[in-house]
Structure formats: C-alpha cells, structure tokens
Amino acid sequence: MSKAVFSGDVIVSGGGLAGLTLALALHRAGLAVAVVDALALDARTAPAFDGRASALAYTSWRVLEAVGAADHLQPHARRIEDILVVDSRPLDGLKRGGPGPDQLHFDRREIHPEDDGEPLGWMAENRHTRLALARAADTAGLTVFAPARVTGMEDLGARARVTLDDGRMLEAAMVAACDGKASPLREQAVIRTFGRRYNQDALVLTVEHERDHQGVAYEVFMPAGPFAILPLPGKRSSLVWTERTAAAHALETMDEAGFQEALEARFGDFLGAVRPVSQRWRYPLGLRMAERFHAPRLALVGDAARAIHPIAGQGFNLGIRDAAALADGVVEAKRAGLDIGSEAVLGRYDRWRRTDSAALALGTDAINALFANDHAMIRTVRGLGLSMVDRIPAARRFFMRTAGGETGDLPALLRGEPLSL
Template sequence: MSKPIFSGDVVISGGGLAGLTLALALHKAGLSVAVIDAMALSEHVTPEHDGRASALAYTSYRMLNAVGAGQYLKDHVQPIEDILVVDGRPYDGLKRGGPGPNQLHFDRREISPEDDGEALGYMAENRWTRVALARAADEAGLTVFAPARASHIEQDAAPGRNRLVLESGDVLEAPLIVGCDGKFSGLRAQAGVRTTDYAYNQKAVVLTVEHEHSHDGVAYECFMPTGPFAILPLPNNRSSLVWCERPKAADALKDMDDEGFQEALEARFGDFLGWVKPVSPRWTYPLTLKFAERFTDDRLALVGDAARGIHPIAGQGFNLGVRDAAVLADVLVDAKRAGLDLGAPAVLQRYERWRKTDSVAVGLGAHLFTWLFSNDHSTIRAARGLGLSIVDQIPAARRFFMRTAGGEVGDLPALLRGDSLHL
C-alpha cells in the first residue's frame, strides 16, 4: 500500500464554490484538510470559464465573510434591495417585454429596516466568488492539489481511515472523504448512491447585459410560457440574465448573429431600463433536477451538486451547497471536540438529517414553481396571477418567503449566523 501524500482529518474532492467554502471553514476551525480538483484554481477564475452569476443569500454571504473570502468579494457584489416576481407577459400599458401586471414585491426593509442592514441577497459573478475563495485559500495556507483528478476510493484502507486514489496513483488519507465533485459525481456513483433525475426540457441562456438606467438593486423573476426569465442586478448598471427556453430555441439564441440576438433581447427584455446590450459571450446550460437518495455513505459525505442539483428558478443552487458546507463543518468540529471518529455513521447521519429536510423542501418548491409558471394555460395563468397578488398583500407571508430564501429558517449552524468555528 503506497504511502499517502496527505494524511489528515478530511479530504475534499472538488475545489469549486462549495468545496472551497467547506475547506476554508474546516481549515480555519483547526482541522487538517486537503482539497483536490481537476482544474488549477487559476483556470477557475477566467471570464471564459463560466458566465454564470449567483444570488448569494444573506446567510451565505455571512459564511463567506466568516471564512475569510468576503473581504476579497465585497468590491464585486451588488446588494439585492428588492425582488419582483412578476407575470412576464407583455400587456397593454407597458412597452414590449418587461414586467407584467401581476407581481409579488419583496422589500429587504421589511426584514432589515436599517439603512445599512443586510440585503435580501448579493449578486456576484461566479468567477469573482472563485477569485475570493482562491485568495482566501492561498492566504490561509490551505492544502490544495490541483490539477489532480480523483480515480476511486480504496476499499481496503486501514481501520478508521478512507483513502482517495488519484489518477496519478497518489493517495490521500483521512477518516472522511467529501464529494464536492458536481452533479455527475464520480464518488457518488462509485458508492452506489442512486439519484432521482428529471429533465425540464429547458435550457438556460446565460449572459451579462448593460442597460441605460440603474436597476437600483432590484432583481426581476419574470415568468414566461417557455420558462423563467431572470434579470439579476450586477455592479455598474449591468445585469445577469438567465433566459430559459426550450432546448432548440435556446441553442438558436446562443448561435444567433449579434444583430438578430439584439432584436430578440429587446423584445424579451423590454425598455423599462432604457437601452440594453450584451457585454459578454452567451452560454447555455441544460436544466435538470437530480437528487441523491442519501447524502452519505461509508466514510463519505456528499455536498453541493453532488447531493442535489435543482432548477435555478429561485437562485438557490449555490446557497444549498453553502448550507451543506456550514452544517457539515459544524458537525465535524463538534465531533472533533468530542474526540469522535469524523467518519463514523452517527456523525454523518447528523449531517444528513440536518440537511435533508431543507434540501427536499427547496428542491420540490423549485420543481413546483417551474411547472406552475412554465406554461400558458389560461386557468393556471389566472390562478398564479391571483396567488401572486394575494401573497403580495400579506406582510407575514412576504417576510416568511424572504427569510426562507435567505436561509434563515430552522436550526442555523454557526457559520450561517456569521460566527466563526473553533476547536
């Protein structure tokens, strides 16, 4: 049996957003952690790597501050002051596109009335979040092996240990291995963890646009018959668009010449923010639901998209991964303090119980909203418009949805409260 190149408390396979967030949380708490990733961190942060932006819930932003990444991200985030959930169909009295007559307005001042209070969320381009996490990892001296690709978990590891074998033949050893290796997780597949899968027959066209007028920190979730159309505020009069369409239509939009795409953009976006123009390439991503039947296996925990991937309708994908990281860090630090085996079934079951309810609720909620709003059936359209109007008139309901989207429900782990973890 070859000598491991790392032997510590936790090995994390996957150095994306969720993986690095978890690694920093554990490292700063005093655990011995190593991260492996197939791509060097420097490649994660190029503009060409990923055109997406994420809406960071205010509890997620607290955690990024607690693990040391917030200081590098603060100049690249746009606070979300308001969210408008609207029927995106054009109607008389409003120019082409843009918000329709039925809407639900979320105002951060209802739950954070101070002028300098927390926003409903913080929009950040994924590449800047990666830059912040990479800089925090470098500053903290986090052990990272990249580029390096996981091959398999060795089944004959010593008692109380698990061994992750890399394609190079090198081995990393720890009581617990964490799979943060995405929706097509190889570690999940090797462990035989089954998934529930659903394809939405939609693709998201993702790009960044610049517009004439300020968005004033307002995020729009417009519901169209073919899928949601999200206008998400970024710094400097820019917005990130998540434009959901049937796959053939999405591919056509991606491949369209600039003049044709400009015309299609103006028709869908409208002119409520003045002129609008693309300032980035276009990307497309197929939209699916994938849910692991369990989040743990023998000395293995699944985090982020390896545990579940959901529709982006509510912008909760990355936030679910952050909440996974916060809970697992809390559980492992408690176990380490008590002298327990970090990979013991009782320790991992606590993590799974803590995360399963929230994950199922958010995943099914996104699924239901996608079905309810991605159609043009007259009866359903009338019912959903009425529903938006009713909820908009109930302050308690608005506050409940805002706190739920912000991740401030149930038993919050320390990092989501903004507190640090220490052994």
C-alpha cells in the same frame, strides 16, 4: 505500499464554490484539510470558463465572511435590495414603465430595517466568487493538490484513503465529495440518483443598460420558463433566459443583430437601451437528487448531492448550506473527541440536509410547472396568489427569510458565528 502524502482530518474532492467553502470553514476551525481539484486555479477563474452569476443569500454571505472570502468578493458584488416577481406572457415583455400588474415585491427593509442592514442577498459572477475563495485559501495556507483527480477511494475502517491520478495517496477520517453533478465518488459509492431532464435550457449572459437597476432583481415568469434580470455592479445585469431547448439553441447561435432584436423584445426598455457585453452560454436544466447524502467515510456536498432548477436562485446557496451543516457537525464531533467520519456524524448531516433539499427540489419543480401553464384560468389564479401574498406582510417576510436560508435549524456559520475546536 507507498506512504500517504497527506494524512489529516478531511479530504475535499473538488475545488469549486462549495468545496472551497467547506475546506476553508474546516481549516479555519483548526482541522487538517486537503483539497483535490482537477483544474488549476487560472482555468476556473478565466472569463470563458463559466458565464454564470450567482445570487448569494444573506446567510450565505455570512458564511463567506466567516471563511475570509467576503472581503475579496465585495468589490465585485452588488447588493440585492429588492426582488420583483412578475407573472407575464411572451408578448408582454417588460414594456415601457416597467413590469405589469401581476407582481410580488420583496423589500429587504421589511426584514432588515436598518439603513445599513443586510440586503436580501448579493449578486456576483461565479468567476469572481471562485477567485475570492482561492485568495482566501492561499491566505489561509490551505493544502491544495491541483491539477489532480481522485481516481478511487478506499474505506480502511477507521480511515479513508484516496488515490490520485498520478499514484499519490491521501488519508483522512472522512472524504467530502464536492465533485459536481456527475460525481465520480458518488458513483463509486453506488449511491443512486433520481430526477428528470426538463425540456428547458438556460441562456446566460451579461448585459449593460442605460439606467441604474437600483439593486432590484426581477424574476419574470413566462410559459417557456423564467426570465431573470439580476443586478451586477454598475449598470450591468446578469440574464438567465430560460426557453425550451430548441428555442434556447436558436438564441445561442443567432447572429449579433438578430440576438439584439430578440433581447430588446424580451427585455423591454424600462432600464433604457440594453446591449450584451459578454458571450452567451447555454446550460441544460433538470432535477437530480441522490437517494442518500453519505456512505461510509463519505459525504456528498453541493451538486454531487442534488441539482435543482435555477428558478429560485438557490443552487449555490444549497451548496453553502451543505458546507455549513457538515462543518458544524464535524467540528462538534472533533471537539468532543469523536470519530468525525463515523455513521453517527455523517448520518446526522445526511438527515439534516436531505430534508431541506427535498423540500426545495419539489418546490422549485412545482413552481416551474405552475408558471409554465398558460391556461387563462391558471393565469388568473396565479395573479390572485401573487397579489394576495403581496398584501400580507407576514407572508412576504416568511418567503424572504426562507429564500435567505434563515428558517429551520441553522448551522453556526449561517447565523454568522465562527467555528473553532
């Protein structure tokens, strides 16, 4: 049998956002880590690869600071100072003067009152976040096998072995599956998933507008789905325009003049003239969750564990929280001289993350259903609910801290505390 080309503590399968975050956290703590990714770096950071931008909660930014990526990302990121949640209807748009009366305003100064305090989060295009993590990995000297694919994993009892598509073998105490929604390692471990496909697609693009957004993010709920305007550096915003699948396809394939007209009708002119400055990407939406987040010597992280509706902007943040929780447990076990790939360690991670994930998945599913109902009585109740929360400071602070990932049992990295053996 061939000798393993890597023998260490952890193998991370998947070099995306969650995978590199986890690998860097473990590597910087002193563990021997290898990353396997199917794509070369230049493919993942190309502008055409992924048009999405992600909202990074303030606790997620702490993790990026801890793994050495935040300094690389900050020049390409924008602070989110305020979030405005609006209940609207298709013909309302965002008319001159801004959103309508049924709204909920979150102001970061309510939880971070200092002038230079933490924002509610940061917005950055995914390609810039990937590049920042890749530069941090290069600076740290992280071991990376790319382009390469994991074709199989074998439980050796006290170790795990993975085989790459070129025949090379790697061994470690555990493997982290950060290999996406269709995770091959999850399938090999026969971990079932449950969920459903929404009749919704998200159209994603970047726009430029005449006026400065002042770091305000807008979440406008329409019957077909949310219309999110998310601040990017300069006078630019990332749009996540959710529509029924057929309508989203029509928007994606519309000619430039027709799309400009549709954009102006939906966006309004509260930020002045607006125009697209990127291509359009369309992503199908659904809810999918693994029945368990671990198997012998294997942990599911990020989209391999669950995929939820982007209605609350929590997708990447969940992956970061997975990485922080798994790193926390693994480093603690390693420090104590325990088997980091044992059922005790991975089972604790599973229970920790699956509970939070289930609550958020059900919550986003319920919110999507509630705001999709355009019945007059439901609209009235929604408006009353938004107004009530908007008038109760304690409720606003609770929702801001929950969205920021600062509730419950926090891993050290989310508290801004570094990990070390």
